[in-house]
Amino acid sequence: MTDRPRATLNDVAVSAGVSVATVSRALRDRGEMSADTRSRVLAAAAELGYSAAGQRRGRPRRGTSLLIDLVLGRFHDPYTEEITVGARTTASELGYDLVLTAERDDPADDWPARIHSRGSAGVIVGLIMPTRPQLALMRRASIPVVLIEPPSETSLLLPSLRTTDSAGAAAAARHLVERGARRFIVIGGAPSYRYGRARVDGFLRTIDEVAPRAPRVQTSAEWSAWDARRACARALAELDGEGPIGVFACTDEMAAGAYRAIADSGRTIPADVLVVGFDDVRGARWLRPSLTTIRQPIRELGSAAVRMLAQAASGGEISTEAVVLPTELVERGSTRTLIGG
Structure with missing residues (x-):
């Protein structure tokens, strides 16, 4: 058995429907182009496993990237500050760094590609519902996702935390x-x-x-x-x-x-x-x-989400049944x- 051939710039260009030069600029974050084009290139590169070093990227081995991403649509209001404090405190206790990642109100927002590129151990998504393509990218990279207070129900089997x-x-x-x-x-x-x-x-x-x-x-x-x-x-x-x-x-x-x-x-x-x-x-x-x-x-929601992801990073299973904390x-x-x- 042999590994799949390493993806090339040309492979990414074909997949994204752009030129090789455009792919190069997008991956190096150089030059002017639309947010949609840049996002399409990054998503294609992630899906094909392309990296500048010619290595397919995915979730790194435990110990190489002790990062957990907290994705919120906004920060610096009383509710999200409490979520952040709870997540940051527990992440620190467990030996992880917490990365604050803003979800922008833009259909071309590439936060999943950014998370994929740094190989986070897991992602907490608060008060927003990721799209199917965004979740698919996380799944291909074996990066688990936990939702806090999802704004809608979904047929997707995702771990979630909510209150009564x-x-x-x-x-x-x-x-x-x-x-x-x-x-x-x-x-x-x-x-x-x-x-x-x-x-x-x-x-x-x-x-x-x-x-x-x-x-x-x-x-x-x-x-x-x-x-x-x-x-x-x-x-x-x-x-x-x-x-x-x-x-x-x-x-x-x-x-x-x-x-x-x-x-x-x-x-x-x-x-x-x-x-x-x-x-x-x-x-x-x-x-x-x-x-x-x-x-x-609220703090407990952030803390519990971090513990769930740390459990997954250690090889444990995360239940997709919603965890409900009492009010x-x-x-x-x-x-x-x-x-x-």
């Missing part, structure tokens, strides 16, 4: 009723990601069980405080009936926007309106009054009011 979104929202609904709320607003997220839908559904289903005749308004906002302020203001104007209002927002940031809308309407928290968020990022404690919220184990309600000032009314 529906159960957490159900706890929020019961808490608001117990604390005296008689009318309800739920602010979902747009786009309607999997975890956002689960939170809205869990909240409304529980309200139907424990307060079936209570007036409620379901609204949605972009995943931001500014848009949640607008959505909450509109919902407050539409809400009929009497009695204290309970507001549930799908994130703490959206709850902060609801705070502003409530103040704009002349109401106060928690005397007139009780508010529950979701996440328990640092800013939840800084709101006035401090925000009651559903705590997600918990953390009561603070935004719902601390007298029961009744």
